[in-house]
Amino acid sequence: MRRLVRACFSGSAGYSYAKSADDVAREHGIDRVARLASNENPCPPSPAAVEAAANALRTANRYPDTRATALVEALRRYHGDYRFVTGVGMDGVIETVIRTVVEPGEAVVVSTPTFSFYGLAAAAHGARVVNVPRREDFSVDTGGFVEACRGAKLAFLCSPNNPTGNSVPLGAVEEILEGIEGLLFLDNAYVDFSDIDYRPLMRRHENLVLGRTMSKIFALAGLRVGYAFVPEWLEPFYHRAATPFALNSVSLAAAAGALADPDRVRETCDHVRQWRERFLEEIPYETFPSDANFVMIDVSPLTGGEAVERLAAKGVLVRSCTSFPGLGDHYIRVSIGEDWENVRFLEAINNL
Incomplete structure (x- = not known):
C-alpha cells in the first residue's frame, strides 16, 4: 500500500527535528539538560x-x-x-x-x-x-x-x-x-x-x-x-x-x-540581548552576529553533527544546521536560554 503515498513524502525525510531533552538525558545519564536547540523562550508565559x-x-x-x-x-x-x-x-x-x-x-x-x-x-x-x-x-x-x-x-x-x-x-x-x-x-x-x-x-x-x-x-x-x-x-x-x-x-x-503584558516582552528582549553579546564575545569559534534569540556558529573542523553529540554529552542540547537547505555541514545553531543553561553551554563549548 506504500504506492499510495505521494512522491514528495515517500522520498523525503520531512522536517528535521532536534533531539529531545529526555532522549539526551537518558543517553548520557544527565538529570538536567540545557535546552538550546529550538529557539524557545526560556521564560514561562506571562x-x-x-x-x-x-x-x-x-x-x-x-x-x-x-x-x-x-x-x-x-x-x-x-x-x-x-x-x-x-x-x-x-x-x-x-x-x-x-x-x-x-x-x-x-x-x-x-x-x-x-x-x-x-x-x-x-x-x-x-x-x-x-x-x-x-x-x-x-x-x-x-x-x-x-x-x-x-x-x-x-x-x-x-x-x-x-x-x-x-x-x-x-x-x-x-x-x-x-x-x-x-x-x-x-x-x-x-x-x-x-x-x-x-x-x-x-x-x-x-x-x-x-x-x-x-x-x-x-x-x-x-x-x-x-x-x-x-x-x-x-x-x-x-x-x-x-x-x-x-x-x-x-x-x-x-x-x-x-x-x-508588554513589560514581559521588554524583560525577555533585555535578557536575550545581554546573552547574545556574551555569546559573541566568549564563544571560541566563528559566531555570526544575530538579530534573533539564537546565534549560528561555525564549528570547523568539526561537523555540526559531531559538535551536537559532544555538547549533548556535556548536558547541552543544540541544533545542527545540516538540514537547512544551502548550508554546509559545519554549523550549529544555539538558542539563548536561562542563565544556567547559557553558562553551561559556554563552559562546554570552550572545552569542546
Missing part, C-alpha cells in the same frame, strides 16, 4: 496569559471563534490598525497562504539557507520550489531574488533569518516588493529581538504578508499560535482557504492575554 488560558478552559465544550475576533482586536491594540489572520503556529499561516494563492505546478521561490518548512509546505501543495541562494555573507542578492520571482505568485524570505540570524535591510525588502509581481511572505518570527520594523511597509505595498508568531517573544510555543499582517484584498480569500476552527479557544485566550 501570568496574564496563564490566567486567560485557565478561564478559557471553562468553556472548552464550545467551538472557538473561527475568526479569532478577540485575538485580532488584541493584535490591533498592540500593533495598530492593520489586517490580521491567524493559524496554528506560523506554519499554519504559511500553509494557508500557499493554499490560497498557489496552484499545483506553479513556482514558489525561497531564499536559502533558511527554515526548511517553506519548501516542504510548498511541495506538499504540489508547487515547484525554486531555491535562491544568499550571498557568501548570507545577505540577500535582491536582484537575483527578483529575477527568480518572475512568473511566481509567492516567495518566502525570512528576516531575521533562521538559522543565520541576520536581518534583511528595509530598503532591500522594499526593492524586492517593487520588483516582483507576486506576493512576498516575510517571516518575522524573530523580529521582536531586533531593531528593525517592517510594519510600515504594509501601508505602501499590497503584495506583502508579514508572518509572526506567539511562540518566541511571547513564550507560547506549546500553544501554537501564529498570525500575520495581510493586505486587505487577501483577507477574505485566506479565510475561505483556512481550516475551520483551527486555533483552539485556550490558545486564543492565552495569546490575547500575553499581548496585554
Whole structure:
C-alpha cells in the first residue's frame, strides 16, 4: 500500500527535528539538560496569559471563534490598525497562504539557507520550489531574488533569518516588493529581538504578508499560535482557504492575554540581548552576529553533527544546521536560554 503515498513524502525525510531533552538525558545519564536547540523562550508565559488560558478552559465544550475576533482586536491594540489572520503556529499561516494563492505546478521561490518548512509546505501543495541562494555573507542578492520571482505568485524570505540570524535591510525588502509581481511572505518570527520594523511597509505595498508568531517573544510555543499582517484584498480569500476552527479557544485566550503584558516582552528582549553579546564575545569559534534569540556558529573542523553529540554529552542540547537547505555541514545553531543553561553551554563549548 506504500504506492499510495505521494512522491514528495515517500522520498523525503520531512522536517528535521532536534533531539529531545529526555532522549539526551537518558543517553548520557544527565538529570538536567540545557535546552538550546529550538529557539524557545526560556521564560514561562506571562501570568496574564496563564490566567486567560485557565478561564478559557471553562468553556472548552464550545467551538472557538473561527475568526479569532478577540485575538485580532488584541493584535490591533498592540500593533495598530492593520489586517490580521491567524493559524496554528506560523506554519499554519504559511500553509494557508500557499493554499490560497498557489496552484499545483506553479513556482514558489525561497531564499536559502533558511527554515526548511517553506519548501516542504510548498511541495506538499504540489508547487515547484525554486531555491535562491544568499550571498557568501548570507545577505540577500535582491536582484537575483527578483529575477527568480518572475512568473511566481509567492516567495518566502525570512528576516531575521533562521538559522543565520541576520536581518534583511528595509530598503532591500522594499526593492524586492517593487520588483516582483507576486506576493512576498516575510517571516518575522524573530523580529521582536531586533531593531528593525517592517510594519510600515504594509501601508505602501499590497503584495506583502508579514508572518509572526506567539511562540518566541511571547513564550507560547506549546500553544501554537501564529498570525500575520495581510493586505486587505487577501483577507477574505485566506479565510475561505483556512481550516475551520483551527486555533483552539485556550490558545486564543492565552495569546490575547500575553499581548496585554508588554513589560514581559521588554524583560525577555533585555535578557536575550545581554546573552547574545556574551555569546559573541566568549564563544571560541566563528559566531555570526544575530538579530534573533539564537546565534549560528561555525564549528570547523568539526561537523555540526559531531559538535551536537559532544555538547549533548556535556548536558547541552543544540541544533545542527545540516538540514537547512544551502548550508554546509559545519554549523550549529544555539538558542539563548536561562542563565544556567547559557553558562553551561559556554563552559562546554570552550572545552569542546
